[in-house]
Amino acid sequence: MADNKKEIKKHYISRSESRRISKENSKAIAQFEKRKKRKVKPEEYVTQMKDDNNIVEFEDLHTFFFSDSGTVKAVNGVTFSVPAGSTVGVVGESGCGKSVTSLSLMQLVQAPSGQIVSGSIRFRADMFKLDEKGKKIPVYEKETGEDGQERIKLDEKGKPIIRKNELGGNMYEMERQVVDIAKMPTEAMRSIRGREIAMIFQEPMTSLNPVFTIGNQLDEVGKLHIQGISKQKVKERSIEMLQLVGIADPEGVYKKYPHELSGGMRQRVMIAIALLCNPKLIVADEPTTALDVTIQAQILDLLRDIKGKINGSIMLITHDLGVVAEMADYVVVMYAGKVIEMGTAEDIYDRPLHPYTIGLQKSKPTVDQEVDSLYCIPGFVPNPINMPNYCYFRDRCGKCMEKCSGEYPELIKVSDTHSVSCYLYEGQAEVKNG
Ligand SMILES: Nc1ncnc2c1ncn2[C@@H]1O[C@H](COP(=O)(O)OP(=O)(O)OP(=O)(O)O)[C@@H](O)[C@H]1O
Ligand code: SF4
Ligand SMILES: [Mg+2]
Numbered sequence: 001m002a003d004n005k006k007e008i009k010k011h012y013i014s015r016s017e018s019r020r021i022s023k024e025n026s027k028a029i030a031q032f033e034k035r036k037k038r039k040v041k042p043e044e045y046v047t048q049m050k051d052d053n054n055i056v057e058f059e060d061l062h063t064f065f066f067s068d069s070g071t072v073k074a075v076n077g078v079t080f081s082v083p084a085g086s087t088v089g090v091v092g093e094s095g096c097g098k099s100v101t102s103l104s105l106m107q108l109v110q111a112p113s114g115q116i117v118s119g120s121i122r123f124r125a126d127m128f129k130l131d132e133k134g135k136k137i138p139v140y141e142k143e144t145g146e147d148g149q150e151r152i153k154l155d156e157k158g159k160p161i162i163r164k165n166e167l168g169g170n171m172y173e174m175e176r177q178v179v180d181i182a183k184m185p186t187e188a189m190r191s192i193r194g195r196e197i198a199m200i201f202q203e204p205m206t207s208l209n210p211v212f213t214i215g216n217q218l219d220e221v222g223k224l225h226i227q228g229i230s231k232q233k234v235k236e237r238s239i240e241m242l243q244l245v246g247i248a249d250p251e252g253v254y255k256k257y258p259h260e261l262s263g264g265m266r267q268r269v270m271i272a273i274a275l276l277c278n279p280k281l282i283v284a285d286e287p288t289t290a291l292d293v294t295i296q297a298q299i300l301d302l303l304r305d306i307k308g309k310i311n312g313s314i315m316l317i318t319h320d321l322g323v324v325a326e327m328a329d330y331v332v333v334m335y336a337g338k339v340i341e342m343g344t345a346e347d348i349y350d351r352p353l354h355p356y357t358i359g360l361q362k363s364k365p366t367v368d369q370e371v372d373s374l375y376c377i378p379g380f381v382p383n384p385i386n387m388p389n390y391c392y393f394r395d396r397c398g399k400c401m402e403k404c405s406g407e408y409p410e411l412i413k414v415s416d417t418h419s420v421s422c423y424l425y426e427g428q429a430e431v432k433n434g
Contacts, residue, residue, distance in 0.1 A: 061119035070385035076337035089328030170228030198274035264295035343418035
């Protein structure tokens with residue numbers, strides 16, 4: 001009985017302790033918020049890529065939630081890259097930090113409790129060049145005058161005419177820069193979000209506004225990100241995108257409300273919105289979870305097709321290894337806020353190394369084998385508030401050794417493309433797994 005009481009006590013925190021945590025949180029949050037709001041010079045966030053073939057590089061990213069019961073280390077030192085033109089699948093069970101990683105990339109972590117605490121998210125962006133007043137520099141139409149001199153073309157009101165880009169918006173002087181999104185001010189991030197990186201969420205009904213037509217919502221995004229686009233042009237672009245995502249009657253759907261569409265059509269609309277500004281990177285967070293299997297396959301086909309058309313990259317977040325197998329070039333396996341294994345799709349499928357990845361593979365249903373029940377990895381993910389210092393998988397691992405109770409295992413590179421964080425592979429430069 002006494003022991004029981006002790007056990008129960010362990011799972012609760014006292015009122016005074018909660019007050020202390022809350023006070024510490026307010027202090028930490030105030031500091032992070034102040035840092036975000038201060039005037040930041042571009043030198044502070046303009047950086048260099050480690051590898052020029054990448055479009056995104058996450059390095060030692062830490063994103064925490066400061067809750068009254070303690071600090072949730074949702075993303076706890078994540079490092080991986082998205083090579084340009086590729087699809088990277090991020091897999092792992094519920095709560096392992098997949099969404100928080102992608103929200104950090106978009107600077108959309110729920111503040112004030114959620115904050116990027118440290119680390120970098122380097123992104124290769126086409127940024128607007130700014131004049132000394134901080135304004136964008138337009139590119140004007142030019143003409144040759146009677147005197148043979150080149151000059152800026154004027155409209156009938158005598159105003160200089162700004163050149164139009166391929167989307168029908170105003171053309172501005174741009175420069176290619178590598179920016180660290182983790183250190184970038186919110187204002188500067190606005191020009192990247194939606195235009196350079198677009199996000200598709202799991203449940204389209206929560207992302208679409210029920211009181212506006214599909215056309216309204218598409219046009220609104222177009223007008224926001226393609227400055228100077230005419231009303232006519234924005235409508236044309238919206239309808240073109242609806243067509244591109246395989247909607248049979250784009251003009252009809254343009255006039256409809258979200259509730260008048262099926263789940264699959266709504267997800268297609270979300271993809272159309274994401275594509276409006278020709279983004280370089282699409283982040284798709286469980287884009288097919290809310291859909292039935294046949295529609296899932298169609299949406300995945302569509303994403304694959306579109307990636308080729310826009311010549312962009314995709315970061316695909318899912319807990320479904322089957323989806324990743326079909327789509328991804330590279331796979332990142334996360335567990336409790338950390339990357340525990342990563343490699344090419346073949347590395348992860350044909351030669352999984354980490355006991356957790358092997359468990360995930362075993363728990364995947366297959367059609368060619370008859371089984372009584374599906375394999376289930378025993379145990380639970382440790383409490384994210386009090387993470388142990390040792391391997392987070394230790395208490396569920398069948399291969400656990402004495403060493404595993406020591407420090408958290410580092411990520412070991414076992415081949416050029418394949419890394420794993422597990423003591424079983426310590427000291428192995430390369431392994432051959434048959
Ligand atoms: N707004 C929030 N406030 C507090 N904690 C949060 C918040 N959002 C996420 N978390 C915590 O962060 C951790 C990671 O959550 P995340 O949403 O990234 O998981 P996930 O891998 O996307 O899971 P799922 O597959 O269920 O979507 C979880 O422990 C979760 O409880
Ligand atoms: S480090 Fe040890 S406990 Fe952790 S996964 Fe590897 S073998 Fe298992
Ligand atoms: Mg999620």
